[in-house]
Amino acid sequence: MGFGDLKTPAGLQVLNDYLADKSYIEGYVPSQADVAVFEAVSGPPPADLCHALRWYNHIKSYEKEKASLPGVKKSLGKYGPSSVEDTTGSGAADAKDDDDIDLFGSDDEEESEEAKKLREERLAQYESKKAKKPAVVAKSSILLDVKPWDDETDMTKLEECVRSIQADGLVWGSSKLVPVGYGIKKLQIQCVVEDDKVGTDMLEEQITAFEDYVQSMDVAAFNKI
Amino acid sequence: MAAAAELRLLEKSLGLKPGNKYSAQGERQIPVLQTNNGPSLMGLSTIATHLVKQASKEHLLGSTAEEKAMVQQWLEFRVTRVDGHSSKEDTQTLLKDLNSYLEDKVYLAGHNITLADILLYYGLHRFIVDLTVQEKEKYLNVSRWFCHIQHYPDIRQHLSSIVFIKNRLYANSH
Numbered sequence: 001m002g003f004g005d006l007k008t009p010a011g012l013q014v015l016n017d018y019l020a021d022k023s024y025i026e027g028y029v030p031s032q033a034d035v036a037v038f039e040a041v042s043g044p045p046p047a048d049l050c051h052a053l054r055w056y057n058h059i060k061s062y063e064k065e066k067a068s069l070p071g072v073k074k075s076l077g078k079y080g081p082s083s084v085e086d087t088t089g090s091g092a093a094d095a096k097d098d099d100d101i102d103l104f105g106s107d108d109e110e111e112s113e114e115a116k117k118l119r120e121e122r123l124a125q126y127e128s129k130k131a132k133k134p135a136v137v138a139k140s141s142i143l144l145d146v147k148p149w150d151d152e153t154d155m156t157k158l159e160e161c162v163r164s165i166q167a168d169g170l171v172w173g174s175s176k177l178v179p180v181g182y183g184i185k186k187l188q189i190q191c192v193v194e195d196d197k198v199g200t201d202m203l204e205e206q207i208t209a210f211e212d213y214v215q216s217m218d219v220a221a222f223n224k225i
Numbered sequence: 226m227a228a229a230a231e232l233r234l235l236e237k238s239l240g241l242k243p244g245n246k247y248s249a250q251g252e253r254q255i256p257v258l259q260t261n262n263g264p265s266l267m268g269l270s271t272i273a274t275h276l277v278k279q280a281s282k283e284h285l286l287g288s289t290a291e292e293k294a295m296v297q298q299w300l301e302f303r304v305t306r307v308d309g310h311s312s313k314e315d316t317q318t319l320l321k322d323l324n325s326y327l328e329d330k331v332y333l334a335g336h337n338i339t340l341a342d343i344l345l346y347y348g349l350h351r352f353i354v355d356l357t358v359q360e361k362e363k364y365l366n367v368s369r370w371f372c373h374i375q376h377y378p379d380i381r382q383h384l385s386s387i388v389f390i391k392n393r394l395y396a397n398s399h
Contacts, residue, residue: 021369021389023331028376054329061336 002077006040015041016049018081023055025079031071033079034059040076138195143188143221146207146214151183158213159187165206169194188220228256228269231347235273238343238379239280247272269308269344270300277340285340295334299341307348316352320364327366331373338377346374350384361389 003018004011015037019025025033038059045052062069146162148155155177163172173190180186193199200219207217229247236243248257250267258266258275266272277285287293306319327333333341353361353371361368372389375381 020365021372023369023373028373050328054331057329058331058336 003037003040003080006037006076007042012041012045012049012052014081015055016045016052019051019055023058026071030059030062030069032069032073033071034062035066035069036073036076037079138224139192140195141190141192141221141223142200142203142219143190144203144207145178145218145220146187146189147180147216147218148184148186148213149215151185153213155185155187158210159189161210161213162187162189162207165203167198167202169197170203228254231344232256232258232269232272232276234347234382234384235276235343237382239276239282240379241276241280269304270297273300273340273344284337285343287334287339288337289335292335292339296339296341299333299339300344303341303344303348307345320352320367324364324366327370331370333370338374342370342374343380346371346380347384350387353387354385 003014006012006015024030025037027033034055038056041056044056047053144162146158148158159175171192173192175187175189177185178188191203193203200222204217208214228249232245232247233243236245245258248259249255250257255267256269256272258272260266266275274286277283287296332338333345349367349371353367356364368389371387375384375386
């Protein structure tokens with residue numbers, strides 16, 4: 001940033017171009033930025049640099065209240081268009097500093113002991129926070145169809161056999177007999193299960209184990225609760 | 226913008242309480258303010274000047290005799306040339322003249338904002354809002370001044386904020 005050397009015509013030209021569409025160096029009120037640049041200009045700009053001259057005359061009218069203008073006064077190189085090289089401090093054009101900036105290097109190559117300790121502490125906090133989270137129990141409502149061998153099968157006994165299956169996370173609900181055809185009826189029974197503990201495979205295996213009564217079993221409906 | 230609406234904007238920017246009753250009179254809808262005591266006031270400049278004095282902000286009318294005269298001249302300019310325009314060519318002439326005048330000035334009169342800047346901002350808003358980017362760059366000094374005035378927090382209020390962006394695609398005419 002900067003205007004270059006404001007005591008030269010080139011610097012004043014930069015200032016003029018910068019102020020073409022602005023009333024002040026920074027913002028919309030006179031500030032310490034204007035004071036800093038004003039003091040760097042040696043005298044009124046020539047008439048052909050009309051924007052710089054307008055600004056100069058305007059800031060000159062604030063001469064008495066210069067110290068009380070808002071803002072913090074910075075070095076001259078901090079103001080102005082960013083494309084212009086700052087030549088305010090050096091003055092020597094021959095000295096070419098080879099500023100080889102390592103963009104990817106960290107300021108502190110060796111990780112300090114304290115930083116390491118802090119990092120581990122934070123990781124521990126994160127783990128404990130994550131573990132505390134209460135797990136939500138996943139449940140499902142299942143409607144099962146249990147089919148008998150024929151119309152002479154004792155459906156009451158069949159239902160007793162099905163309800164005799166007990167497991168942690170399994171609760172039997174209501175049931176009814178649904179006519180299938182030719183006098184045969186199937187048992188339709190509801191149950192609620194915890195997904196982690198009871199599965200449909202397990203239920204099918206246990207229900208079809210009653211070979212005297214059960215011909216087959218189907219899942220009529222499966223709903224997450 | 227209707228004169229009454231503009232005068233209400235001015236009241237608000239001056240910090241006055243609303244409550245004045247405005248009416249319009251004649252073919253050109255001259256604003257009229259009915260005061261509590263004394264005769265009613267007619268005309269934008271007259272009412273605006275009255276409001277400024279009522280708000281005890283006489284610095285807006287100029288600090289020196291020359292500045293006061295210039296403020297009055299710009300108020301007259303506002304009523305006759307800005308409000309009295311009728312065609313696109315008139316608008317362009319207006320902006321061209323204003324651009325020349327503002328080349329070496331931050332404000333219209335003196336080194337501080339005055340009533341002239343405020344009323345001209347209100348009057349020109351409907352023209353500036355329709356300018357293209359090229360036109361804004363063509364009238365660079367008007368754009369700079371307008372952008373400056375619209376950043377005063379109390380003045381713009383509900384009027385739309387106009388974007389002024391310097392576009393490198395269009396070469397400056399200078």
